Amino acid sequence: MSSSRTQIVVGLDIGATKICAITGEVSADGMLTILGSGLAPSAGIRRGVVADIDATAVSIREAVRQAEENSGVDIESVTVGVTGEHIASLNSHGVVSVNHPHLEITQEAVDRVLDNARMIVIPPDREILHTIPRWFIVDGLDGIQHPEGMSASRLEVDAHIVTGTRTYIDNVLKSIHRAGLGIDAGGVVLQPLATADAVLLPAERDLGCVLVDIGGSATDVAVFTNGAICHTGVVPIAGEHVTRDIAVGIRVDMEEAERLKTDWGTALTDLLDRDELIDVQLLGENNATPIPRSILAEIIEARMIELFEKVRDQMRRAGVEDHLSAGVVVTGGGSRLHGTDQVAAEVLDLTARLASPVQETGMSEALNHPRYATAVGLTRIAAANLDVFDLSGSPSQGGGRKKNGIFRRIKRAFGKR
Ligand SMILES: Nc1ncnc2c1ncn2[C@@H]1O[C@H](COP(=O)(O)OP(=O)(O)OP(=O)(O)O)[C@@H](O)[C@H]1O
Numbered sequence: 507m508s509s510s511r512t513q514i515v516v517g518l519d520i521g522a523t524k525i526c527a528i529t530g531e532v533s534a535d536g537m538l539t540i541l542g543s544g545l546a547p548s549a550g551i552r553r554g555v556v557a558d559i560d561a562t563a564v565s566i567r568e569a570v571r572q573a574e575e576n577s578g579v580d581i582e583s584v585t586v587g588v589t590g591e592h593i594a595s596l597n598s599h600g601v602v603s604v605n606h607p608h609l610e611i612t613q614e615a616v617d618r619v620l621d622n623a624r625m626i627v628i629p630p631d632r633e634i635l636h637t638i639p640r641w642f643i644v645d646g647l648d649g650i651q652h653p654e655g656m657s658a659s660r661l662e663v664d665a666h667i668v669t670g671t672r673t674y675i676d677n678v679l680k681s682i683h684r685a686g687l688g689i690d691a692g693g694v695v696l697q698p699l700a701t702a703d704a705v706l707l708p709a710e711r712d713l714g715c716v717l718v719d720i721g722g723s724a725t726d727v728a729v730f731t732n733g734a735i736c737h738t739g740v741v742p743i744a745g746e747h748v749t750r751d752i753a754v755g756i757r758v759d760m761e762e763a764e765r766l767k768t769d770w771g772t773a774l775t776d777l778l779d780r781d782e783l784i785d786v787q788l789l790g791e792n793n794a795t796p797i798p799r800s801i802l803a804e805i806i807e808a809r810m811i812e813l814f815e816k817v818r819d820q821m822r823r824a825g826v827e828d829h830l831s832a833g834v835v836v837t838g839g840g841s842r843l844h845g846t847d848q849v850a851a852e853v854l855d856l857t858a859r860l861a862s863p864v865q866e867t868g869m870s871e872a873l874n875h876p877r878y879a880t881a882v883g884l885t886r887i888a889a890a891n892l893d894v895f896d897l898s899g900s901p902s903q904g905g906g907r908k909k910n911g912i913f914r915r916i917k918r919a920f921g922k923r
């Protein structure tokens with residue numbers, strides 16, 4: 507339970523297949539301890555966006571109720587992730603002159619240069635979700651992470667800007683509001699940024715890597731080079747597409763297709779003994795029918811190759827292909843499909859690593875699974891952003907004071923932490 511010098515944070519991952527809430531307690535010195543979690547099958551989400559606010563709110567409420575029950579805290583507000591094909595990102599440059607009397611870079615100058623980088627033309631139906639400084643350039647000297655306090659007459663920034671469709675983001679917020687919740691310190695976070703926070707090693711960000719989060723309905727992609735994010739995107743293929751292909755290809759229902767995928771599926775046809783048979787429950791048949799396991803593998807392999815080819819196309823378009831010495835890091839529930847890392851390595855021609863979320867203090871074994879990477883990352887981001895509040899103050903429920911502020915988007919300069 508929280509003492510007077512701690513605060514509660516909550517990460518809420520609204521996924522296509524599940525909604526997961528993780529509660530954490532942050533001590534006055536900023537240390538995060540995971541308290542508990544709640545999980546509910548998701549409803550009302552289609553291809554990463556809310557298609558039914560009421561149904562989504564019911565699922566959110568259920569995940570949050572469970573998390574309250576097993577962590578012993580009341581949840582009033584959450585840090586939430588957003589994703590979907592509507593997300594777009596670009597790199598932008600900002601420049602300002604430093605007008606401090608002693609030419610010292612103040613927080614005001616940093617805010618101004620970020621505002622300058624944000625001066626881009628975006629369609630009226632879109633809004634800027636994040637402005638992430640990749641590095642600052644101080645009187646021509648680049649690669650600076652913390653320019654505050656330095657002397658200079660000119661400050662520039664290379665920033666990564668993420669935009670999303672306003673109505674899609676509002677519908678996520680409305681679902682949260684309808685579930686009786688507000689938004690807390692971490693605010694609204696692009697899911698791949700949260701996932702990256704939970705799984706990437708600092709060396710991977712430095713050397714360059716591509717993070718691929720294979721979910722139910724979509725695969726999130728984030729590319730890091732020189733320690734900073736330089737590309738984010740979404741590929742509209744993920745675990746549910748594989749399941750549907752199996753259902754159609756073998757003529758089984760979706761439940762049986764999911765079972766076949768998780769129990770017998772592999773993305774590698776080469777490794778299979780061509781004579782191996784598995785029992786399947788064909789549509790309309792009473793008895794199980796044996797089929798070659800290689801048929802299942804061929805269906806899966808084709809889809810997984812297509813998925814990683816689309817990731818490769820994104821990397822080519824972003825022009826980062828030659829800067830990924832640390833390779834590809836694969837996570838998300840869909841990465842549990844046998845052979846995923848090998849397909850990733852082959853198609854992208856990179857070394858591949860399967861990743862689960864970092865082990866935080868107090869985290870149960872159950873959360874040590876790639877499908878919880880985003881939720882763990884959101885909780886970590888909520889904790890890291892608490893510095894906007896007074897940690898030594900009275901006990902507070904994360905952003906409880908913002909209970910009625912669901913439309914108060916906190917567009918924090920993510921990555922500045
Ligand atoms: N052992 C496994 N083998 C193969 N696939 C698996 C396994 N476990 C989970 N999956 C797949 O993972 C997918 C769900 O992953 P995850 O929980 O990361 O998605 P989500 O976050 O709900 O969705 P999204 O990120 O698209 O919004 C499902 O398609 C499921 O079939």
Ligand SMILES: [Mg+2]
Pocket residue numbers: 521522721722838880
């Ligand atoms: Mg997900």
